[in-house]
Amino acid sequence: MFRFFETLVDPYTPYAEKDTPPNRLWPFMRDYAQPFKRVFLAAAVMSMVMASIELGLIVYLGRVVDLLSTNSPATFFASHGLELALVAVFVVVIRPAMQFLDVGLLNNAILPNFGTLIRWRAHRHVLRQSVGWFENDFAGRIAGRIMQTPPAAGDAVFQIFDAITFSIAYFIGALILLTQSDPRLAIPLMIWCALYGLLVRWTIRNVTPASKASSDARSMTTGRVVDSYTNIHAVKLFSHTQRELDYAHEAIEHTRQTFAREMRIFTIMDVTLLTLNGLLIVSVVGWAVWLWYIGTATIGVVAAATALTLQLNAMTGWIMWALSSLFRELGVVMEGMETIAQPITLRDRAGAAPLKFNQGLIEFDSVSHHYGRGAGGLDRLSLTIQPGEKVGLVGRSGAGKSTLVKLLLRFYDCEGGVIRIDGQNIAEVTQDSLRAHMGVVQQDNSLLHRSLRDNIAYGRPDATMQEIIRAAEAAEALGFIHDLEDPEGRKGFDAHVGERGVKLSGGQRQRISLARVMLKDAPILILDEATSALDSEIEAHIQSSLHNLMAGKTVIAIAHRLSTIAQMDRIIVLDGGHIVEDGPHTALLEKGGLYAMLWSRQSGGFLQLDGAQD
Numbered sequence: 001m002f003r004f005f006e007t008l009v010d011p012y013t014p015y016a017e018k019d020t021p022p023n024r025l026w027p028f029m030r031d032y033a034q035p036f037k038r039v040f041l042a043a044a045v046m047s048m049v050m051a052s053i054e055l056g057l058i059v060y061l062g063r064v065v066d067l068l069s070t071n072s073p074a075t076f077f078a079s080h081g082l083e084l085a086l087v088a089v090f091v092v093v094i095r096p097a098m099q100f101l102d103v104g105l106l107n108n109a110i111l112p113n114f115g116t117l118i119r120w121r122a123h124r125h126v127l128r129q130s131v132g133w134f135e136n137d138f139a140g141r142i143a144g145r146i147m148q149t150p151p152a153a154g155d156a157v158f159q160i161f162d163a164i165t166f167s168i169a170y171f172i173g174a175l176i177l178l179t180q181s182d183p184r185l186a187i188p189l190m191i192w193c194a195l196y197g198l199l200v201r202w203t204i205r206n207v208t209p210a211s212k213a214s215s216d217a218r219s220m221t222t223g224r225v226v227d228s229y230t231n232i233h234a235v236k237l238f239s240h241t242q243r244e245l246d247y248a249h250e251a252i253e254h255t256r257q258t259f260a261r262e263m264r265i266f267t268i269m270d271v272t273l274l275t276l277n278g279l280l281i282v283s284v285v286g287w288a289v290w291l292w293y294i295g296t297a298t299i300g301v302v303a304a305a306t307a308l309t310l311q312l313n314a315m316t317g318w319i320m321w322a323l324s325s326l327f328r329e330l331g332v333v334m335e336g337m338e339t340i341a342q343p344i345t346l347r348d349r350a351g352a353a354p355l356k357f358n359q360g361l362i363e364f365d366s367v368s369h370h371y372g373r374g375a376g377g378l379d380r381l382s383l384t385i386q387p388g389e390k391v392g393l394v395g396r397s398g399a400g401k402s403t404l405v406k407l408l409l410r411f412y413d414c415e416g417g418v419i420r421i422d423g424q425n426i427a428e429v430t431q432d433s434l435r436a437h438m439g440v441v442q443q444d445n446s447l448l449h450r451s452l453r454d455n456i457a458y459g460r461p462d463a464t465m466q467e468i469i470r471a472a473e474a475a476e477a478l479g480f481i482h483d484l485e486d487p488e489g490r491k492g493f494d495a496h497v498g499e500r501g502v503k504l505s506g507g508q509r510q511r512i513s514l515a516r517v518m519l520k521d522a523p524i525l526i527l528d529e530a531t532s533a534l535d536s537e538i539e540a541h542i543q544s545s546l547h548n549l550m551a552g553k554t555v556i557a558i559a560h561r562l563s564t565i566a567q568m569d570r571i572i573v574l575d576g577g578h579i580v581e582d583g584p585h586t587a588l589l590e591k592g593g594l595y596a597m598l599w600s601r602q603s604g605g606f607l608q609l610d611g612a613q614d
Helices: 002-006 024-070 071-127 131-135 140-182 184-231 231-239 240-292 299-340 401-408 430-436 453-456 464-472 506-518 537-548 583-589 594-602
Strands: 362-370 378-385 390-395 416-421 438-441 524-528 556-557 571-573 580-581
Touching: 002 071, 024 071, 024 140, 024 299, 071 140, 071 299, 071 580, 140 184, 140 299, 184 299, 184 378, 231 240, 231 556, 240 299, 378 401, 378 416, 378 580, 390 401, 401 524, 430 438, 438 464, 438 506, 438 594, 453 464, 453 506, 464 506, 506 537, 571 583, 571 594, 580 583, 580 594, 583 594
Parallel strands: 390 556, 390 571, 438 524, 524 556
Antiparallel strands: 362 378, 362 416, 571 580
16 A cells, blocks of 8 residues: 555656756746646645545534534434444544545655655756866765755655645635634634734745755855865874864854754744734634623534634644744755756757767867966867877976866866867767766776775676776786775675775775776776876886787876886977977987976976976
8 A cells, every 4th residue: 555655656757857957946846846746736635635624523513512502412312323423433434544645645655756856866967067066066065965955845845735735724614614603703813814924924034044044054064074074084194183173163153053043033933823822712712702692602603613723723833833844944945956956067969979989089179278267277279199199298287287188078168179089079979978988097096985896897887707807907906905805894806995995095096996997998098197106016017007908099198207108109298288399208308398307307207396286
């Protein structure tokens, strides 16, 4: 029976992805709610049915009181025994069955699936964002919003159908009930409803921005805390535990203050509501007693009005809390939208086709990119790399080496010019097909918090275990892999490496990254300080594997240790975003230019550099 409700909506149902999601609250919620339209309608109907049942019981209570006052015990059961039995069956059997349908829709159909649908689609959307987008935010804050927004949206929907729809139906029914009993009884209820509406309006207007501010503060705190944990090595190495505590304390205290301001609103709301409810009880019940006193109302009307008023008194606190919870959760959703609803700025063009790789000819045609700053990066750079050619990139920090590689990978779009591979503009092919033809080893390689097998197989998920072992052996990684064991007792290739591979040394992470790229065996190879984290002995062993890996491939290698690229076919020297020298190692030394100066300034094969990062 539960499975019936749980499978009414598939949260993973196919949908049309949008590069620009709605950035306003209700269109945003409506967009995610499309698969739930029928379930939401059924939930609204059941909520109104349950409100009608509760009102009907109060009406029947008044009837019972009138019957008791006009019948003797003997005639009461003789005349109305069957009626009472049927009502008892309704209360014991039918009412719980209707309640089961109501809560089944809410608890089993909507709550688990609506949050899952939002989290799944939001995660898909965020993963489509560019590398540059992720570089402009805390990973912890992004993850926090992905995790907080779905349950907040689910709770908001729950409150709408569990409390808001129910209460609207109940209030309307109560008004009709009192009007039918005596129209004058509706007057104090209508006045109370108006005052209650003003209180609701005040609460909503204040709690929504307060809730968003509180949610923003929590996200900032999460981002700062996760930032400290992610960079725990730097924190310990520089003895900055207290500095990180102070940094977190500022955010935590800001969170406390914003939450305290939010709670002030609820305190004012509670006290005001209690006062209004007191007025409601006194006015409606007092008026009903007065009407009975002057002979225009029966005892049943007084009983029904009293029961109804006491029920409203009990409900109003719940309804107000539900309303405030609704708008508090909507505040969390609005805060999450700052991440989830951001448009995809770097996307495949309409009709983009997969890259058709032929030989590996790479052309940079008047390429400029300054990260939107008007300076730095590359400036009208033109470069042609022939198929199978091995090219080294050299230059001071900030010369544009990493920018060139990021543009080739299309982590950013060129601000000017075109990059082509085998004559195809890379901006007009799909990003996945472009990167599928490139193998990249970076200087700072972070691994997934998964097994070593999974990390190496990331290069080619369909690889056999034998192929994974051969790649690890080629990367000189087998020796340490067999000795690894994680805290869970998993050993060797099954051992997990920790967040970003923190359980491995820098050289071990580098070798796993090399093994991953060797397994991928892409025709274009990009080496960004690929052996910088290796000691000389391991590097010497691995150089032969790298040469085998580079065979038949188009290679671009960035190195500060110039000895590692001296054997390249060409060396491109960048300075200020321009190519200032181009040629083989020997020719550039003979030229006596910037490359020769950098070579002469090396100490132990490392480049002495000044300036900013690329």
